[in-house]
Amino acid sequence: MFPDKPLTEDALKTLSTTLVNARKQASVLKTFPGDVPTTLDAAYRVQDMSLTQWSDEITGWKVGMVVPELREQMGGERLMGPVFKKVTHFIGRPHNDDEFVELEVYAGGMVAVEAELVFELGKEITPGSIDTKGPLKHLINAVYAGVEIASSPVIDLNSYGPTAIISDFGVNQGMVVGAPIEQWDSVIENIQTSVFINNEYINSAPSNNVLRGPMAAVAYLIDQAAARNITLPKGCMICSGAITGVHDTVAGASATVSFEGIGNINMKLIPVTP
Incomplete structure (x- = not known):
């Protein structure tokens, strides 16, 4: 999956430019466009390069998982990617049956729906200012029922592993923020979350069903942002x-x-236009 030697700076730049251009042009990439970065740090280097080429405001960040079989090799169990203003949809309430939001995805590329809790920070967090081993609840202004839409021009991006995912903006292509969850810390384990695609039932789980709970993901995001001086x-x-x-x-x-x-x-998933 990974090349024998770390990628050069020029190779990382070429990878960044190719992935960004594919997103801008809404063009499908049948394979990952080059060697896959060998480390999470190298992949974040690609992501940082891509951010300088993308003219949209960051409204948040997604937290994803490194597959268990690669966690030891990668030295991490989670990953992060930016969420941009153009693909952020704040609803703030539940939909009626006849309501929907349109979300752009890469037709012919990788597309996925993910049910997620969305945490809103109630204060600015500068790098290194928070000890994530301590309490974090005071940092949260609100928690919402939400959705992440994952999409990439690369048809089978996830099959190339976590560094490929990080390199392509963490494969994020949308965030929907639904109704707020009151007393979230005491109720989320009892809220059943279900996903339906084309009216077909897909899966259900308690809404806290992520590794060590969603606050562990928030702690990771704070630490990883600090490491990247974000x-x-x-x-x-x-x-x-x-x-x-x-x-x-x-x-x-x-x-x-x-x-x-x-x-x-x-939601209705519609093709991205160049």
């Missing part, structure tokens, strides 16, 4: 990880994510 502003949204799994689909599909007792988020 300030997390007040109001930053954190997608804390797929609750029921990463569910592959295609452009043209419809999907519903249901948080029991909180409400539904209804």
Whole structure:
């Protein structure tokens, strides 16, 4: 999967430019466009390069997982990627049955729906200012039922591993923020979350169903942002990880994510236009 030697700076730059151009042009890449970065740090270098080429505001960050069989080799169990303003949809309430939000995805590329809790930061967090081994609840302004849409021009991006995912903006292509969850810390383990695609039931799980719980994902995001010298502003949204799994689909599909007792988020996935 990975080359024998670390990629050169020029190779990382070429990879960044190719992935960014594919996103801008909405063109499909049948394979990963070059060697896969050998380390998480190298992949974040690609992501940083790509951020300088992408003219959109960051509204939040997604947290994803490194597959268990690569965690020791990669030296980490989670990954992060930016969420941009153009693909952020703040609804703030449940959808009625006849309502939906349109989300752009890369037709012919990788597309997936993920049910997630979305955490809103209530204060700015500068690099190194928070000890994540201590309490973190005071940092959270609100928690919402939410969805991450994952999409990439690379058809089978996830099969290339976590460094490929990081290199392509963490494969994020959308965030939907639904209804707020009151008293979230005491109720999320009892909220059943379900995903339906094209009206077909896919999977269900308790809404805290991520590794060591969603607050562990928030702690990771704070630490990883600090390591990258990234300030997390007040109001930053954190997608804390797929609750029921990463569910592959295609452009043209419809999907519903249901948080029991909180409400539904209804979506239509439409092709990105260049």
